[in-house]
Amino acid sequence: MRILKKYYQYKFPKEIKWSARILIFALVVGVFGKFIANDVPIIGKKDGSIVMPVFKDVFYDLGIFDWKDRYTYNHLDNDYDFAIRPLIPYSSTYMDNKNAGYVSPFARQDVRGWYHRHWLGTDDLGRDVFAGLINGTWIALLVSLFSVIIALIIGVPIGLLAGFYGDKGFKISWLEIIGGSVSIMLGLYYATYFCDTPLEVFLLIIIVTLVIVAARWINQKIFSEKIGRYFPVDAFFNKIIEVFKSIPTLIILFIFLGVLGNSGILSMILVIGCITWVRISRYIRAETLAIKNNDYIKSLKAMGSSDREILLKHILPLVFPPVIVSVIFLMGSVILLEATLSFFGIGLSVEEVSWGRMLNEARKYFGAWWLALFPGLTLFSIIAALGNLGQYATKMLNPRLRD
C-alpha cells in the first residue's frame, strides 16, 4: 500500500510520464501474468477443501513442482464448488476447441457468458489472444532483463579493461600465457566431450577462471619483478568487436539459434546476452578512456593506488550513468530481436506464445486483423517507451543536449 501511495505521489517528469507508466504497467502485467490470465482459478473449493491452483501453476512453470494433470484435465470447464477466477479465464496455451479457427473479437462466440468471451479474439487453435499478449509480456520481460544482465557481466569488465589498459599497460608473463591458454583449451575440450549438464559447464568455467587467477597470483608472488610483455588488450577486444560488427546481430542470432533449434527461452537469453555485450562494452571503453586521462587518476597512480582500486572505486562509479543509458536502449533492441526471432519461429519452444509468434499467425490467415494489430501494438508501445526513456536519460546525463 505504501508503495502504491508513493507511486501516486511521485510525479514523473513531463517528457517521460507516459513511457514510465507504460513500462511500470508492463512490468506488473508481466510479473503477475499468471494471476491475470489463467485457466485455473486463483482460489477454489473442491472436494471440501480450499485450493489455490494458481500458485501450483506458477511453481509448475518454474519446474519446482510436478503437476501431472495440468494439461490433461480441463480446469476451466470442470466445476469447482466455488472459485475466484482470474480476470481472463484462459491461459496462453489453453485451446478453446469451440472457438478455434480465428474467431474475431466482434464475431459471435460460442461461450457461456460475457466473462468467458475472448475479448481480443482467438487464433487458429482457439488460443486466447489477450492471454497470449500477457504471456508475451512475461517472455519479453524475462528475455530483456536476463540477457541484458549477461551482456553487462561480459561487457562491463571487458570495456573497463580495454579502456583502462589500452595497448600498452597490461603486462603479462609467459607463465600466465601458457597457464591461461592451456587451461582454456582443456576447459573447451572437457566441455565438448564430457560435460552433459549446464551445471558442469558452469563449474568448468569457474575452475578455468580460478586457474588463470592462480597463475597471475603465483607470478606476482614468486617473480616479484614483472617479467613479460605487454598484452594489447584494446586491440584484442577491438578485433572481437569488429568481428561482431561485421555481421548484423539479427543474422548472427538466426544462425546460432537456428542451429540450437527450438530449445527454449534459456538458450535464447544466453545467446542474445553473449552477442549483445558488444554494444555495452563499446560505450564503457570510450567512457573509461575519457576518465582515465583526468589528472586525479594520474595523481592516484602517483600515490600508489593499485589498478584494481582505481578501476573499481574511481572509474566504475563514473562509468555507471552512461551504462544506464546503453542498458535502456539495449533492452528495447533485445525485445525487438526476441519478437523478430519468434516471428520467424526460431528460438522459443514451439508451444510458447509470444508477440512475435502471434504476429506470425496473422500471416497464415490474412483475415485475422486482430492477430496482426494487438501484439504489434503492445510491442511498439513498449519499444517506443523504452526509446523515449533512453533519450530522456541521455539528455539528463549530457548537459549540453539540454535545451
Next chain:
Amino acid sequence: MLEYVLKRVLSFVPTLIIVALLLFVVKTFLPGDPVEQVMMIDGEIEIGSKEYEKEYRKIQTRLGLDKSSFYISIIPYSYPENLSYVVPRLKRQILINDYRKNHSFELPKIKWNGKNNQFHKWISSFVSGDWGVSIKDEKPVRVKVGGAIKWTFFLLLLSLTIAILISIPIGFWLANGKSTFLKSFFEKTSFLFFAMPLFWLCTLAVVFFTTDQYGSLTNWFPSVGIDPSYQRFGFWEQIAKYGNKLILPAICWTLHSLAYMSTQLKVSMKNQLSMDYLITAYAKGLSKSQGAKKHAFKNAMIPMITLIIGSIPGAMAGSIIIENIFNIPGIGRLLVYAIYESDWNIVMAIVMVIALITMMCYLIADLLYAYVNPKIKWTIS
C-alpha cells in the same frame, strides 16, 4: 591515402578468417547429418544395409565430409579413431553416448591432420571462387547466391533511392522557416513509422493491403509471393514480370527509413544555417534561399553520405525480414531457408558475403567522409 586503404583492406582478412572459423565451429554442433539429408532426398535405401553404407561413403567423399574438420583435432586419449565414421547417425550417437558414459575426464590427445582437412579445403576453394554446392538441389552455391543478391540489391537500391529523393526536399522544408502544424504533424507521423518494428509494419501492410478480406477497397497491391518458375528468365525479365510485387516492400522500407534520414538532414541543415559563413553570404547580398541552396545544403550533405552508406549493413538485416514476409527470392530468404534446412554451404557463403559488404561499406563511408572533409587525416590506429 593508398597506404590507409591497403591497411584497412588487409585488416579485413583476419576478420573474415575469424568469421569463417566461428561458422565452422557452429557447423560441428549441427544436430543433423548432412550426408543423411542428401540421401533422404536422393532415394530410398534401407537404413543399416551394406548398400546404405556404400552409398553413404560415396556421398561423404563427394561432399568432402570424410576428412577431419580442422588442422588439429583434440580427442580423448582412448577415443576410438573410427567412432566418428560409424553409420547411420543414430548408431553413432548411441556409441558416442556409451563412450561418454564409460569414460570421464580423460587426458586429451592432440592429433595433427595436416592440410587434408575440411576447413583448409573450404577456405582455399572459397578464395579461388568455388563455393561448393547446395545440399538441397546440388546447384552451385555461387549461382544461387548470385541470383539472389541481385534481387536484394535491386530492392535495396530502389527503396534507398526513393528515400533519398524524398528526404532531401523534406529535410530542406523542415529546416527552413518557422515550425508549423503541418511540419510537426509530418515529423510525428514519420517518426511513428520509424519507431514501428519493421516486421510489424510489413505484416500490417500484407494483411491489410494485399487481400480483399476487408473489401476490395483496400486491395491495392498484388498478393505476395513470386512463383518458383521465375528462375527460367533472365534477371531483367524477372524484374519486368514480377516488378509489381516489389512496390509494397519498397514502400515499407522507404517509410521505415524516411523519418531517420529527413530528421538527420534537418538537424545538419539547421546546424549549417546557424553558421557564421552564411551571415557573410547574406551580407554579400545573397537571398535566404540562395544561401541555403548554394552554401548550406552542400555542407549539410556531408554527414548524410556516411549515414546513407552506413545504413546499408543494417539494411542487410532488414532484407531478411522484408524478403521473408513478401516472399522475394533474395539473399535474406535464401539465408533463412538454408538455416531451416541446415544447408551449410549456402549459409557460410552468404555470411561471408555480408561480412565483406559490411566492412566495405564502412570503409567507403570513411573514405568518402574524408574526401569531402579535408580536415581529416589519414591515420590508422
